[in-house]
Amino acid sequence: MSNRWTELSEQKNLLLDSSIRFIEEPPLIPPGESTPKRSKKKKKFLTISEACEIIQEGSPSTEYFEMLRLFFQHREEIKKPMTKSALEQTIKLLAKLTNETDRIECIRLSIANGWQGVFPDKMPKGNTPHGKPSQRKHGEYRPLE
Numbered sequence: 001m002s003n004r005w006t007e008l009s010e011q012k013n014l015l016l017d018s019s020i021r022f023i024e025e026p027p028l029i030p031p032g033e034s035t036p037k038r039s040k041k042k043k044k045f046l047t048i049s050e051a052c053e054i055i056q057e058g059s060p061s062t063e064y065f066e067m068l069r070l071f072f073q074h075r076e077e078i079k080k081p082m083t084k085s086a087l088e089q090t091i092k093l094l095a096k097l098t099n100e101t102d103r104i105e106c107i108r109l110s111i112a113n114g115w116q117g118v119f120p121d122k123m124p125k126g127n128t129p130h131g132k133p134s135q136r137k138h139g140e141y142r143p144l145e
Helices: 002-021 048-056 062-077 084-095 100-113
Strands: none
Touching: 048 062, 048 084, 062 084, 062 100, 084 100
């Protein structure tokens, strides 16, 4: 029985030795020095003047330009400033809407709800609220009681 125990303990030691070989010790850091930190690349946020230049590239109307500028200010107020690519993508998303009035309303909706982005898909469709079609058929009325 002692042979069996010595055999098992030798196998266990071999396993331990083989697993220890692959463990690398961290480099020793001299006292008083801290570990090297990875430098994060800071995002470059736009200023209002830079944003206005980008917005004007598409030559929008005065009202649309003003709404985009207000949306840019809204983003700064909610502490989510815009980068150049974020502003460009916002303008591209708004371009999906067919007319400028819808684009302006989409921006108004985003600002009113405190959203970080614009969502053309959430725009109400037609003249009915929330895009729901009317339940009544044309010419169908309820009598007054």
